[in-house]
Amino acid sequence: MTTPKTGSKRNTPQKAAVKHALGEAKGFVSAQQLHQTLKNHGSTIGLATVYRTLADLAVAGEADSLQSKDSEVLYRACTTSHHHHLICRECGLTLEIEAEKLEKWADQVAKERGFSQPSHNIDIFGICAACQ
Amino acid sequence: MTTPKTGSKRNTPQKAAVKHALGEAKGFVSAQQLHQTLKNHGSTIGLATVYRTLADLAVAGEADSLQSKDSEVLYRACTTSHHHHLICRECGLTLEIEAEKLEKWADQVAKERGFSQPSHNIDIFGICAACQ
DNA sequence: GTCTTATTGAGAATGTTTGTCAATAAGCCC
DNA sequence: GGGCTTATTGACAAACATTCTCAATAAGAC
Numbered sequence: 036m037t038t039p040k041t042g043s044k045r046n047t048p049q050k051a052a053v054k055h056a057l058g059e060a061k062g063f064v065s066a067q068q069l070h071q072t073l074k075n076h077g078s079t080i081g082l083a084t085v086y087r088t089l090a091d092l093a094v095a096g097e098a099d100s101l102q103s104k105d106s107e108v109l110y111r112a113c114t115t116s117h118h119h120h121l122i123c124r125e126c127g128l129t130l131e132i133e134a135e136k137l138e139k140w141a142d143q144v145a146k147e148r149g150f151s152q153p154s155h156n157i158d159i160f161g162i163c164a165a166c167q
Numbered sequence: 168m169t170t171p172k173t174g175s176k177r178n179t180p181q182k183a184a185v186k187h188a189l190g191e192a193k194g195f196v197s198a199q200q201l202h203q204t205l206k207n208h209g210s211t212i213g214l215a216t217v218y219r220t221l222a223d224l225a226v227a228g229e230a231d232s233l234q235s236k237d238s239e240v241l242y243r244a245c246t247t248s249h250h251h252h253l254i255c256r257e258c259g260l261t262l263e264i265e266a267e268k269l270e271k272w273a274d275q276v277a278k279e280r281g282f283s284q285p286s287h288n289i290d291i292f293g294i295c296a297a298c299q
Numbered sequence: 300g301t302c303t304t305a306t307t308g309a310g311a312a313t314g315t316t317t318g319t320c321a322a323t324a325a326g327c328c329c
Numbered sequence: 330g331g332g333c334t335t336a337t338t339g340a341c342a343a344a345c346a347t348t349c350t351c352a353a354t355a356a357g358a359c
Contacts, residue, residue: 045325045336067315081339086316102234106346107315121280130280140269141291148253148262150293157289159273161282177305177356199346213308218347238315239346 049080053088054097054112062127063101063109101158121159125166132159181212185220186229186244194259195233195241233290253291257298264291 056069056076064072070085089110092098099113101120111120111129117138121130137157145153188201188208196204202217221242224230231245231252243252243261249270253262269289277285 043326043336047325047337049338065315079339083317083340084338087337102238105314106234106238106240108238121277121282123282124284132276134272134276137269137272140266144264144266145253145291145293149296150253150255150291151299152256153291153293155289155291157287159277159282159285159287161277161285164281167283175305175357179306179356181307197346211308215309215348216307219306237345 049084050088050091052078052080053085054092057089057092057098057110057112060111062129063099063103063111063122065103065107065109067107069110119157119159121161123163123166124160125162128163128165181216182220182223184210184212185217186224189221189224189230189242189244192243194261195231195235195243195254197235197239197241199239201242251289251291253293255295255298256292257294260295260297 052073053069056072057064060069060072066082066086066089069089070080070082073080073085089098089100093100093110096115097112098110099120101109101111101122103109113131118131118133119137121132122128134157138155141155141157142153145151184205185201188204189196192201192204198214198218198221201221202212202214205212205217221230221232224244225232225242228247229244230242233241233243233252233254235241245263251264251266251269253264254260266289270287273287273289274285277283
């Protein structure tokens, strides 16, 4: 009762492995894909652990998440600064885009209509030069 | 072989019912919600039919679709012209937004990086005046 | 009315994601 | 190093939305 101890995360080899694998991936990958990759490399990590770790990374701002067309969630390692993505529909190649103008525009539109706590979802898709 | 007959859609009471119910809904609704609403009104429509009809409407441009946080797809009746949405996270109230500038910006960003066939996903969320 | 075939509805099947829970091991104090 | 507490793990089951299957129905055309 005397020790709330709310925020005590532990460092485990599993978390490190997920983080590393996410860093190796070029574009966005699903939890399932990442789990398969890890197992192919000899890891015995559980699927649930991959899901949990990715969700934690997303909350911590160390990964971006995105909904694919097939209703699965895709993750990608990223810098902590806010940005958007230009994604190839063919190969998944992803470029980060800075768009300060856009941020301001979105926030302004929300405020003009009386909406508070604005947030937005902006992603651009296309076919990259290599895939054409 | 002599009759391709690829595009022969039939008009059924079920399709009309889904279309009507979608029009009645204020904001975005899921296929499950719509199915429930229809059943509550006495319809015996099947869940699969609701899904199929909504998918058709989305393809035909008569409905907008959107991925919610809970990984379900939400639909909304709309005009055929291209637009985006400002959505209340609390009550689901939805306003349509015209943003020609934005369209051009998105297409330009894609072309600058060598991407063809650009498309984009832009939605703004917030808490509407009534919900604050 | 008859015929063709798109459509329907009930349930099974799929696939992702989350929950459960006993077993394990990370961090800490001695 | 040894022991303790408890966050974490992994295997599996469960929840969930969505799609598939297929016999039965009915829309549209003649």
